[in-house]
Amino acid sequence: MTKVVTMKEAVAEHVHDGDFLFIGGYICRTPFAAIHEIIRQGKKELTLTRSNAADDFDMMIGAGLVKRFIATFLSLGFFGLGRCYRRSIEQGIPHKIEVEEYTNLSLPMMLMAGAMGMPFVPVKDMAGSDLLNVKSFMGDGKYKVINSPFDGSLTVLVPPLHPDVAIIHVQQADELGNAQIWGIGGDCQVGANAAKKVIVSCERIVSREVIGKDPSRTIVPDFRVVAVVEEPFGAHPGYTPGFYDVDFSFGYRYQQASNTVEGFQKFLDEWVFGVKNRTEYIQHYIETVGYSAFRGLQAEFDYGYPVSYTY
Amino acid sequence: MKKHPGDYTKPELIACCGAREIRDYDVVLVGTGFPTMCANIARHTHAPNARLMQEAGVFDAQPKRPALSVGDPCLNPGAAMIGTLVDIMGMFLQAGWVDVGFLAGSQVDKYGNINTTAIGDYDNPKSRLPGSGGANPIGSLAKRVLIIALHDTRRLAERVDFITTPGYIDGPGAREKRGLPPGTGPQVIITNKAVMRFDKATGEAYLATYHPDTSIDEVVKNTPWDLKVADDVHETEPPTEEELRVLREVLDPSRKLSAYERRGYV
Numbered sequence: 001m002t003k004v005v006t007m008k009e010a011v012a013e014h015v016h017d018g019d020f021l022f023i024g025g026y027i028c029r030t031p032f033a034a035i036h037e038i039i040r041q042g043k044k045e046l047t048l049t050r051s052n053a054a055d056d057f058d059m060m061i062g063a064g065l066v067k068r069f070i071a072t073f074l075s076l077g078f079f080g081l082g083r084c085y086r087r088s089i090e091q092g093i094p095h096k097i098e099v100e101e102y103t104n105l106s107l108p109m110m111l112m113a114g115a116m117g118m119p120f121v122p123v124k125d126m127a128g129s130d131l132l133n134v135k136s137f138m139g140d141g142k143y144k145v146i147n148s149p150f151d152g153s154l155t156v157l158v159p160p161l162h163p164d165v166a167i168i169h170v171q172q173a174d175e176l177g178n179a180q181i182w183g184i185g186g187d188c189q190v191g192a193n194a195a196k197k198v199i200v201s202c203e204r205i206v207s208r209e210v211i212g213k214d215p216s217r218t219i220v221p222d223f224r225v226v227a228v229v230e231e232p233f234g235a236h237p238g239y240t241p242g243f244y245d246v247d248f249s250f251g252y253r254y255q256q257a258s259n260t261v262e263g264f265q266k267f268l269d270e271w272v273f274g275v276k277n278r279t280e281y282i283q284h285y286i287e288t289v290g291y292s293a294f295r296g297l298q299a300e301f302d303y304g305y306p307v308s309y310t311y
Numbered sequence: 312m313k314k315h316p317g318d319y320t321k322p323e324l325i326a327c328c329g330a331r332e333i334r335d336y337d338v339v340l341v342g343t344g345f346p347t348m349c350a351n352i353a354r355h356t357h358a359p360n361a362r363l364m365q366e367a368g369v370f371d372a373q374p375k376r377p378a379l380s381v382g383d384p385c386l387n388p389g390a391a392m393i394g395t396l397v398d399i400m401g402m403f404l405q406a407g408w409v410d411v412g413f414l415a416g417s418q419v420d421k422y423g424n425i426n427t428t429a430i431g432d433y434d435n436p437k438s439r440l441p442g443s444g445g446a447n448p449i450g451s452l453a454k455r456v457l458i459i460a461l462h463d464t465r466r467l468a469e470r471v472d473f474i475t476t477p478g479y480i481d482g483p484g485a486r487e488k489r490g491l492p493p494g495t496g497p498q499v500i501i502t503n504k505a506v507m508r509f510d511k512a513t514g515e516a517y518l519a520t521y522h523p524d525t526s527i528d529e530v531v532k533n534t535p536w537d538l539k540v541a542d543d544v545h546e547t548e549p550p551t552e553e554e555l556r557v558l559r560e561v562l563d564p565s566r567k568l569s570a571y572e573r574r575g576y577v
Contacts, residue, residue, distance in 0.1 A: 026367045026396075027382035051396055052367075052382070052444055073444030077380045081441065089429075089439040101428065104366055105400040105448035112397055124405050125448035128477040128489035134433055145490075154490030183387040185368045185395035239384045246384055302388060 002175040003228045007037045008277065010199050010227035014165055018067075020047040022111070022161075022195050023056065024168035026186030027077065027246060030056050030238035031169035031201045033231040033278040039063045040272060049111075049161065051104045051187045055237070055254050058082035062264050063272075064094040068137055070161065071099050072107050078248065079255035084264060093261060100136045102126075106158050108187040113160035114194030120144070120157045127156055166195035168220070169235045171242060172210070173202040177225025180217040183241030189219040197226045203243050205230045214307060231278050236285070236297075244297040249289075314552040321503050322571040323558055324522060325459065326352060327550040328501045329413070332457050337361045337410040338403070340449055343378050345459050346413030348558070348568060355557040364403065366445040368394045377567050381445075400445065404452050407492065412453030414446050418471045419460045421515045421536040423478025423497030425450060426471035433473055443475050450476035451491050455498045461575050462502035464535040479514030503576045505530045506547055510539065520547040 005013075015021070015038060025031060035056045038046075042065070048057055049070035057074055060066050062084030074082045087093040102110070106123045113121040126132055126143070135142045144157045168188050173179040179200045181188065192198050198220055205228065211218065234240075237250035257267035275281045286294045322345075329349030333339060335358040339350045342365075350363050364370045365381040372378075373389035387393065394402075403409055416425035417440055427446055431437035450456050456478075460466055478497045479485060487493050500507040500516055504525045507516040517539040521530050523546055531538050550558070558568075 027380050028367070028384070028387075071442055073442040075441040081439070086439045090436060101442060103443040103447040104396055104445040105405060105452075108396040109401060112401075124490075124492065125451040127451065127491050128474070128480050128486060129443075129447055129451075130428070130433070130474040131443060131447060156490070183384075183393060184382050185393065185398075186382065187396045189395060190397060241384060241387045246379075248379070 003177055003225060004175045004205060005227050005229060006277070007033055007201070007229045007231060010034070010229050011037045011041055011043070014197055014199055014226055015043055016164075017044045018046070019043070019164040021049070022163040022166040022191040023048060023050050024166065024186065024188040024191055025050065025056065025235065025238060026052055026184055026188070027054060027238050028184040028186065029169045029181065029188070029240050030054070030235045031167045032056060032236060032238060033229070033234035034167045034169070034199065034201050035060060036272045036281065039065065039268065049107070049163065050191065051107045055082075055251065058084045058258065061085055061088050061097055062094070062258065063268060066097050068098045068100070070102065070107070072102050072104050076251065076255055079251050083255070083258035087261070098137045100138050100142060101131050101134060102158070103131065108190055110158050110161045111187055111190040111194045113158075114162045115190045118160055120159055122148075122155045122157050124156070127154065132156070161194055163191070163195040165197045165199060166192040167199045167201065168192050169201040169231070169240070170219070171202065171240060172204050172206045173200045173228050174208045174211050174222070175205055175228055176208070176222035177220065177228050178208070178211045178218050178222045179220040179225065180211060180214070181219055182217055192220045193224065198224050199227045199229070200225050201229045201231045201234050203232055203234065203240055215309070233282050234278060242301075243299055245299065247297055315549040316552055316555060317549060319550045319555060320569065320572060321522070322568040322576050323550055323555065324547065325501055325503065325571075325576060326558065326568060327554045328506055328547065329457055329459065330356065330554065332455070332499060333358050333361055333411055335360050338408055339363050339411040339413075340399070340404060340409045340453060341365060341413055342381055342415070343383070345415070345571070347378060348562060349413065349457075351562050352554055352557055355561060356553060364399055366396060366399050368396060368399055370394075370399075377563070400448055404448055407452070409453045411455050411457060412449035413457050413459065414450055414476060415459050416466075418466060418468050419458055419500060420468045420471045420478070422480060422482070423456070423458060423500065423509060423516060424471050424474045424480060425458065425476040425478065426473045428473045428475045430472055446476045450478070450497070452495060454495055456496060458497055458500045460500055460502050462504040462530070462533050464533060467535055469536045479509065482514045483512065485514070504533060508541075515539065517541055518544055520545055522547045523549055
């Protein structure tokens with residue numbers, strides 16, 4: 001049976017207050033349509049994770065939905081430090097979130113351990129740094145240091161992560177949830193497969209037959225997926241390879257808005273609460289920046305050679 | 312005989328200093344801005360077989376515009392391989408295949424320890440910075456780490472407020488004692504005033520060369536630790552004609568590097 005629903009339905013049914021969410025994306029394929037819907041529905045007390053968080057996490061922190069953050073990094077990239085993140089940590093606005101600090105090696109490995117059912121995973125980083133001297137809500141469960149049972153060397157072990165829900169944006173999926181990506185992967189595949197449930201947001205829904213023409217691109221199989229949502233332009237202002245570019249001028253707009261609490265609230269009122277869904281968002285975007293700017297973000301096609309799987 | 316035109320900006324000099332640290336056939340894990348520029352100058356001059364990768368999953372990208380992030384769209388088309396963080400940070404970096412890693416720091420100390428987490432007290436910071444990201448694993452596991460930093464008594468420190476990324480921690484042998492792989496660690500700190508290298512006996516950064524518009528005294532005055540000076544200290548070699556040609560005609564025709572001047576790299 002089809003799992004295709006609206007984003008409003010997917011978030012209402014599968015994302016609950018207090019949940020632990022993995023949110024995919026690495027500037028590449030950020031599931032912004034889902035993030036805006038989570039903010040609109042006012043989900044609370046969330047724990048978030050992903051390697052290299054950006055404007056999407058900053059926005060959820062500013063909106064006051066986040067209690068805890070299993071972190072490696074958060075910035076607005078080219079546009080500097082995350083304004084809402086700083087206000088939360090430095091001034092407790094809207095409240096101070098709890099942060100557990102890892103790295104872009106250890107966190108993906110923890111998600112991989114979660115995805116693979118491993119009890120823990122050894123990593124070679126973090127040793128000798130203050131990352132081992134700060135512990136937050138994970139307490140002594142943040143890491144362990146042992147002498148390797150094989151060669152006696154000092155070894156840092158980190159725990160597996162099991163998010164309640166993973167939300168990812170992909171290029172295409174079928175209506176049962178077989179999800180395909182191409183381009184920069186970040187920690188999307190391990191993050192999705194570490195979670196108990198996966199919500200797939202996609203640029204386009206395709207048939208099972210299309211999926212089967214290039215099955216090596218599938219990163220999550222349908223039986224792990226609870227909802228499929230078709231959201232064209234769903235990663236904006238991030239990008240989706242083969243569909244549209246990063247929107248740097250919108251990044252600047254967010255930076256300027258989020259410089260102040262008032263500006264940030266106005267931004268939410270306009271771009272999140274002021275629209276009902278992604279379709280209205282796109283309409284508002286085109287009305288604001290003009291159709292030619294919107295068209296300018298769309299990718300030109302440069303197809304590779306089709307591959308054949310026959311024998 | 313190499314020619315040095317003399318007409319160059321400070322970011323161009325820094326990029327060339329970084330490029331000269333890269334050897335042919337090096338595998339280089341880069342961020343955006345200086346690191347990419349350094350590695351590409353090297354590829355177009357003395358290290359044509361050096362290979363670049365970005366932590367988000369890209370190997371040997373062929374970008375048609377300067378990447379503004381390590382996840383930039385322009386890194387996708389034409390790359391030789393696109394995978395995931397686990398591939399780059401695990402399969403290549405952690406497994407020991409990365410020769411050179413670049414790091415920048417909001418705060419860098421005399422042992423090459425880097426802080427990108429918080430200025431001031433961790434629990435109640437004056438400034439919350441982005442955090443480790445890929446910096447800690449790169450600084451822990453790349454064979455040679457190149458650090459680029461601003462040279463003043465605020466950015467450089469006797470001791471960083473928070474060790475996000477370990478350099479030589481508190482002296483020789485400290486990395487190995489804590490379980491980091493032998494034969495890794497920072498090689499050089501390249502600043503807008505000087506190139507500093509590390510004394511194997513103490514783990515401390517010392518002055519190797521000072522840039523043409525400064526002096527040993529000025530560098531020492533702007534360094535908040537008792538900066539030792541190399542016996543053979545000399546002026547930094549300015550960019551060569553060939554380095555500048557590659558930089559301006561091939562890699563950075565729109566002079567994106569000049570953005571660093573506004574960030575204090577003058």
